[in-house]
Amino acid sequence: MSVLSIRIKDNKRKLLKIISAFEDKTIGSLIESWIDDYIEKNKDKYTQTLTDQELQGIMKISEPSFSEWDNDEDEVYNDL
Numbered sequence: 001m002s003v004l005s006i007r008i009k010d011n012k013r014k015l016l017k018i019i020s021a022f023e024d025k026t027i028g029s030l031i032e033s034w035i036d037d038y039i040e041k042n043k044d045k046y047t048q049t050l051t052d053q054e055l056q057g058i059m060k061i062s063e064p065s066f067s068e069w070d071n072d073e074d075e076v077y078n079d080l
Helices: 011-021 027-049 052-069 073-079
Strands: none
Touching: 011 027
16 A cells, blocks of 8 residues: 655644544545545546546656655655
8 A cells, every 4th residue: 555645734634533533434544435436426437538548648747746745755655
């Protein structure tokens, strides 16, 4: 399993903590569940419009957007 760190506003982080406590889940499992729901809800839209090759091209284009995560601060997550 890989680790992904994201930056969110403090008020949203606090809300995530509250929701996770009510749901008796970790924040990570909540987000993973929400991602699964999103993918399931939208998979037809994406499979109709994108082939695997097109998706790989889009991922390559988006790599620079994530370059800020390639830094010393987030380096600690590489070994997890």
